Amino acid sequence: MAGETGQTVEDYQGKFIKTRPLPGLNFGAKGNNEAMFLDEINSMGYRATEFDTIDWNEAIVCFGCSMVYGVGLKKEDTWTYKLEKATGRPVINMGLPAGSNQANMHNQIALREISKPYAVVNSWSSTLRDVAWSEHIQYPHHLGSWSLDPKVVSEEVAEKTNGWWEIAMNDVNIVRTQQLLYRTAQILWEDTKHIQFTWFHDTHKLFKCRFMRYLDIASDQSHPGPNTATQVSEYIKNSTKLNRLLFVKCT
Numbered sequence: 001m002a003g004e005t006g007q008t009v010e011d012y013q014g015k016f017i018k019t020r021p022l023p024g025l026n027f028g029a030k031g032n033n034e035a036m037f038l039d040e041i042n043s044m045g046y047r048a049t050e051f052d053t054i055d056w057n058e059a060i061v062c063f064g065c066s067m068v069y070g071v072g073l074k075k076e077d078t079w080t081y082k083l084e085k086a087t088g089r090p091v092i093n094m095g096l097p098a099g100s101n102q103a104n105m106h107n108q109i110a111l112r113e114i115s116k117p118y119a120v121v122n123s124w125s126s127t128l129r130d131v132a133w134s135e136h137i138q139y140p141h142h143l144g145s146w147s148l149d150p151k152v153v154s155e156e157v158a159e160k161t162n163g164w165w166e167i168a169m170n171d172v173n174i175v176r177t178q179q180l181l182y183r184t185a186q187i188l189w190e191d192t193k194h195i196q197f198t199w200f201h202d203t204h205k206l207f208k209c210r211f212m213r214y215l216d217i218a219s220d221q222s223h224p225g226p227n228t229a230t231q232v233s234e235y236i237k238n239s240t241k242l243n244r245l246l247f248v249k250c251t
Contacts, residue, residue: 007114012044012051015110017103019045019096020139040075045139047075047093056115059090060236063104064123067199068095072218072225079229079236086237089118098142100129101181101203112188119193121236122185124207126200127178130168175206182207195239197232199224210235 042050047069062068062080070078070093084091096103101124111117129144147161167173185194197210204211212232216225224232 007052011114015113016044016051016107017096017140018138019099047078047080047095054090054092056092056111056117059092059117060084060087060119060121061092061094061111061117062121062123063094063108064121065095065099065104065125065129066097066223067125067212068093068123069097070095070218070229071097071223072220073223073229077218077226077229079232082229082233083236086233092117095123096142098129098144098146099125100131100142100144101125101127101178102129103131103140103142105181105184106131108185108188116192119195120189122194122196123212124182124196124198124200124203124209127174127202127206128169130164132164178203178206195236197235 040047042048044051048054060083062083068080070080075081078093080091080093080095094104094107096107104122104125108120126144129142132141132143134141143161143164148158148165168177185196196207197212198204198207199212201211203209212224212228212235214224215227215231217223217228218225
């Protein structure tokens with residue numbers, strides 16, 4: 001039953017990262033799409049139902065960045081939506097636009113404190129990202145290659161970020177930090193069905209997990225398109241680790 005963990009909205013707000021929704025950008029275009037999109041997000045900014053209504057123990061929970069969130073795609077074209085239809089189980093989209101592996105691990109630890117989900121999908125983000133926390137802002141600041149682009153951020157922010165980049169993005173620091181995150185996930189979900197892949201060459205090289213390729217692109221002309229989403233859904237559905245999971249609800 002939904003909400004059987006006894007958690008309230010306030011409990012989730014205290015544990016999960018509150019993220020900034022991306023209306024408009026997600027459909028890349030014109031008209032009234034923004035209003036439609038705003039109906040699809042919950043009070044925490046995720047493309048999911050309210051967290052206190054979810055039966056997490058029966059859910060497939062998907063972590064990652066904009067590749068999970070579905071930037072450029074309508075809800076029905078995202079791979080999380082397609083996976084839910086294919087498995088007959090609730091699939092929870094925990095994608096963080098521009099999110100790092102660090103930020104997603106924060107959410108995974110928070111979830112494990114609350115519940116053991118039926119299955120977890122890790123769509124690992126780029127190892128060349130980080131997250132900055134501040135008590136003065138509502139949302140964490142996701143850091144990546146865009147952080148040095150003066151078209152995206154002010155020169156002052158870019159200058160400060162450049163100092164962080166030189167420290168955080170040295171080869172040794174990346175390897176040690178990212179391997180720690182990867183190993184944490186393996187321990188965290190060792191008793192749970194756990195599927196892992198990535199869209200990023202740097203992460204594929206370090207984690208040795210499956211590399212996902214684009215079949216098409218979304219309306220923003222950057223992220224994976226609906227045909228790629230179908231491919232991802234089928235990959236997860238046919239994974240040997242999930243074979244036993246898939247048909248429990250469908251039969």
